[in-house]
Amino acid sequence: MTSVLTNQASQNKFEKFKAEKDGLMVKDELDQFAQIGWEAMDETDRDHRLKWVGLFFRPVTPGKFMLRMRMPSGILTSHKMRVLADIVQRYGEDGNADITTRQNLQLRGIRIEDFADIFRRLREADMTSVQSGMDNVRNITASPVAGLDADELIDVRDLVQQVQDMITNGGEGNPEFTNLPRKFNIAIEGGRDNSVHAEINDIAFVPAFKPEPNETVSNPQSPTSPSPQLGFNVLVGGFFSAKRCAAAIPLNAWVAPESVVALCRAILEVYRDHGLRANRQKARLMWLIDEWGLEKFRSAVEEKMGQPLHPAAERDEIDWEKRDHIGVYRQKQLGFNYVGLHVPVGRLFAPDMFEIARLAEVYGNGEIRLTVEQNLIIPNVPDSRLEALLQEPLLEKFSVEPTPLVRSLVSCTGAQFCNFALIETKNRALAMIRELETELELTQPIRVHWTGCPNSCGQPQVADIGLMGTKARKDGKAVEGVDLYMGGKVGKDAHLGSCVQKGIPCDDLKPVLRNLMIEQFGARPKLEDTMA
Ligand code: SRM
Numbered sequence: 001m002t003s004v005l006t007n008q009a010s011q012n013k014f015e016k017f018k019a020e021k022d023g024l025m026v027k028d029e030l031d032q033f034a035q036i037g038w039e040a041m042d043e044t045d046r047d048h049r050l051k052w053v054g055l056f057f058r059p060v061t062p063g064k065f066m067l068r069m070r071m072p073s074g075i076l077t078s079h080k081m082r083v084l085a086d087i088v089q090r091y092g093e094d095g096n097a098d099i100t101t102r103q104n105l106q107l108r109g110i111r112i113e114d115f116a117d118i119f120r121r122l123r124e125a126d127m128t129s130v131q132s133g134m135d136n137v138r139n140i141t142a143s144p145v146a147g148l149d150a151d152e153l154i155d156v157r158d159l160v161q162q163v164q165d166m167i168t169n170g171g172e173g174n175p176e177f178t179n180l181p182r183k184f185n186i187a188i189e190g191g192r193d194n195s196v197h198a199e200i201n202d203i204a205f206v207p208a209f210k211p212e213p214n215e216t217v218s219n220p221q222s223p224t225s226p227s228p229q230l231g232f233n234v235l236v237g238g239f240f241s242a243k244r245c246a247a248a249i250p251l252n253a254w255v256a257p258e259s260v261v262a263l264c265r266a267i268l269e270v271y272r273d274h275g276l277r278a279n280r281q282k283a284r285l286m287w288l289i290d291e292w293g294l295e296k297f298r299s300a301v302e303e304k305m306g307q308p309l310h311p312a313a314e315r316d317e318i319d320w321e322k323r324d325h326i327g328v329y330r331q332k333q334l335g336f337n338y339v340g341l342h343v344p345v346g347r348l349f350a351p352d353m354f355e356i357a358r359l360a361e362v363y364g365n366g367e368i369r370l371t372v373e374q375n376l377i378i379p380n381v382p383d384s385r386l387e388a389l390l391q392e393p394l395l396e397k398f399s400v401e402p403t404p405l406v407r408s409l410v411s412c413t414g415a416q417f418c419n420f421a422l423i424e425t426k427n428r429a430l431a432m433i434r435e436l437e438t439e440l441e442l443t444q445p446i447r448v449h450w451t452g453c454p455n456s457c458g459q460p461q462v463a464d465i466g467l468m469g470t471k472a473r474k475d476g477k478a479v480e481g482v483d484l485y486m487g488g489k490v491g492k493d494a495h496l497g498s499c500v501q502k503g504i505p506c507d508d509l510k511p512v513l514r515n516l517m518i519e520q521f522g523a524r525p526k527l528e529d530t531m532a
């Protein structure tokens, strides 16, 4: 059943092909695709519809597909990690995996002849990649230390899973939500530090106490007041695109945890049935909210829910600076720790993945968590095993104490695999930041995010220093360059940074960054450098 209302007369090519055949249909055609090979496939099936099952044709590496998983709350097990490692190992040098900015994993090198077998293995291991690309809801993010963090307000892991199950029909695929006007992002925060970047999601839930009737400003900490109920304030419409970036705005709604799934469903139905579809540049949720006004949008959501929404609490409980979780931290479970490992620009290879799985089993309870900063966490390590874990050789590569600039570096995929990219990102970002680290002494952390094009997958607008790939000019020639973003603030009182300088050739970038770090972030040139 596809209940999409596409009432615009002038359909763009994406709306046309979605109306002709739902993307999810390719699920049952994988054997046939393998028989004919990728060269002979219908191009729309190959380049677009396969994304409904998480398979991305890569024009940069034709024949070697990318597989984008779903990892609700960024949680997996050692067994799952091993299954994924096994899949990429087969592809030798072509095979690797990236931790993404949505707390997720993407596998590379995937061959068409293996599609069916890979999906069988994913199903056996209780994993899914369904509806992870194109006009679907992306991986649902949460605090990476949900259930571990002594200071968290709501453990949202079950909620995140329930929302994913609703959207994907338990991972099997759900035609109710496979034809949205555009991609859609949901985040559910249960901690105090806005670890999910609530402000850049189409729907974000942030912890808040239920407002009292006639609330002016309630004080939940007051010893005389009865203990108030914890739930969420709801933000809507945050997104980045090449055309426009917008921070999410309050829906003026507070929901109890048990209403989160219903609210997500209601908003998705409103968006699916009324979202703007004629122009893909203006199809994200915020454009509908702009067109309708927030009140009309809120009323439409109430109508779908079949009940009025409770007004929002005056304040939410995001009152911490954002943590990166790298290092060793005590859990709320007495005698246990979580250990955050830094994975440079999120890139993993099969041997790393097998080793991570082993460490999680030997030292923890087999669980592994991923972060939106493209790093990973091994939780549930008892005090007695901590020292031995810290001596493991893998921690030389994936450090618990990385140097400060590398520590906060985030990068999107870039030209190595992404055909939208205007520049190479991951390798360049890492090389440049390592060079800067040899030259500078930092007095404070500096979060640098790279993104290869204006789609902003690497979120330059949330960074202290954001770098967005562009074409620049040098000596009269077109060269790879970046636009410079500054002022992104994360955690409490998050706000987006903006572009402060355009078109810096990548070859000239290092001294620009060096000066910025010295003049605006208190970095000091290392001694030998000042004397030179
Ligand atoms: Fe993204 C498209 C990679 C997070 C905004 N993104 C793409 C594609 C699929 C383009 C393509 O087909 O080549 C990229 C795949 C490249 C590859 O081979 O890896 C791609 N996006 C990524 C990832 C892997 C970046 C990373 O290195 O971590 C992230 C995967 C997340 C996931 O697990 O699902 C990723 N993308 C984001 C984010 C950040 C976020 O969600 O917090 C954004 C900005 C937030 C947002 O969406 O509002 C983002 N990606 C886009 C856009 C612009 C959307 C728009 O409304 O215009 C595109 C292009 C599009 O959809 O038309 C895009």
Ligand code: SF4
Binding pocket: 412, 413, 414, 415, 418, 419, 420, 421, 422, 451, 452, 453, 454, 455, 456, 457, 458
């Ligand atoms: Fe590709 Fe551009 Fe996204 Fe980077 S920002 S992954 S280059 S689409």
